[in-house]
Amino acid sequence: EVQLVESGGGLVQPGGSLRLSCAASGFTFSDHYMDWFRQAPGKGLEWLGRIRDRGSAHTTEYAASVKGRFTISRDDSRNSLYLQMNSLKTEDTAVYYCARPHDASWTGAYFQYWGQGTLVTVSS
Amino acid sequence: DIQLTQSPSFLSASVGDSVTITCRASQDISSNLAWYQQKSGKPPNLLIYGASTLQSGVPSRFSGSGSGTEFTLTISSLQPEDFATYYCQQLKSYPLTFGQGTRLEIK
Numbered sequence: 353e354v355q356l357v358e359s360g361g362g363l364v365q366p367g368g369s370l371r372l373s374c375a376a377s378g379f380t381f382s383d384h385y386m387d388w389f390r391q392a393p394g395k396g397l398e399w400l401g402r403i404r405d406r407g408s409a410h411t412t413e414y415a416a417s418v419k420g421r422f423t424i425s426r427d428d429s430r431n432s433l434y435l436q437m438n439s440l441k442t443e444d445t446a447v448y449y450c451a452r453p454h455d456a457s458w459t460g461a462y463f464q465y466w467g468q469g470t471l472v473t474v475s476s
Numbered sequence: 477d478i479q480l481t482q483s484p485s486f487l488s489a490s491v492g493d494s495v496t497i498t499c500r501a502s503q504d505i506s507s508n509l510a511w512y513q514q515k516s517g518k519p520p521n522l523l524i525y526g527a528s529t530l531q532s533g534v535p536s537r538f539s540g541s542g543s544g545t546e547f548t549l550t551i552s553s554l555q556p557e558d559f560a561t562y563y564c565q566q567l568k569s570y571p572l573t574f575g576q577g578t579r580l581e582i583k
Contacts, residue, residue, distance in 0.1 A: 387572075397512075397520065397563055399572040415571045416477075449519055459526060461567035462510040466519035 354378040354465045356450050361470030368440050368474070374433040374450030374467055382406050382428035385453050387463070388435050390446035390472075398446075400424075403433070405456070440474045447471050478502055478566050482575035488583045493554050497578045499547045499564035508568040511540055511549045514577075515560045523562075524549065556582070 360372040374386070385408075388400040401414040403424045412424050423436040433450050447469040454460040479502040489495050499509065507527040512520035522531045524540035527547055537552045551558055559582050564575040 396577045397514075397565075397574045399574070402570075402572075413570045451519075454525070458508055458567055461508070461572070462522060462525035462565075463512075463520070464522045464531065469519060 354452070356452065356465055356467035358448060358450055358467040358470040361448065361472045363473045363475065364440055365476050366440060366442055366474055369436070369438045370440065370472060372435040372437070372448055372450075372470060372472070374435075376431045376433065376450075376452070379452070381426075381431040385456055386424075386426060386433045387451050387453060388422075388424060388433075389449045389451060390444075391449070391469075392443070392446040395446075400435070400448075402453075408456070437472070440472075442474050445472060445474045477571055478505060478569060478573055480564055480566055480573055480575040482562075482564060482578050485576060485578060487578055487580045489554055489580065490583045491554055491556060494550065494552045495554060495580065496551075497549045497562055497564075497580075499542075499549070499575050501545045501547070501566055504544050505566045505568035507543045508566060509540075509542070509547050510565045510567060511538075512563045512565065513558075513560045514563065520563060551580075554580075 355377045357375045364370050385404050387402045401424045404411045421439045425434045449469045450467045451463040452465040481500045483498045509527045511524040514520045528540045539550050562578045
């Protein structure tokens, strides 16, 4: 059974940093792309970025809203995905989800597997 | 960026009704569209991918259609558990984008 479990959320002051983790199990983590999403309170879903698998040299894509502030990384030996968030703003307050696309193709890019989310609150 | 516009944003219906949600893309995305259902406090649940393929385990009262720039999600014979928020997502190019959501409530 595929499981994704996020951790690391909490309260942080504006301008601060936080690192989220996503522990994966139930599949060969190193073979899959992984993505981060978020959802601000009462708002819709926002894609944040993607990290590709080892075969694609772990290259990344980012949404414009977080590019340069957020960094996605992974440790395949630990089956873990990370989101390093710097220069946090109040508008970054959201539930953050990791998710796994079905496969690496665009036709298979849909998301069947999601974590339960971790709440990040940016406030002074 | 590809913009997705869902309509309506809010929908009120009764158990047993049939409803249709529309998602329009700002450019041609072929069939690279997914639909998700989300309930409060939970992650999205995949319903449809490839615009019209029903995800395994999803009831057959859910169906999707369309290609190019116009897509629909239809729920026939609404059940109490279907009252939730629905999102479309394009999977054609980066950044991956979602519609703003359609909130389906019980009349």
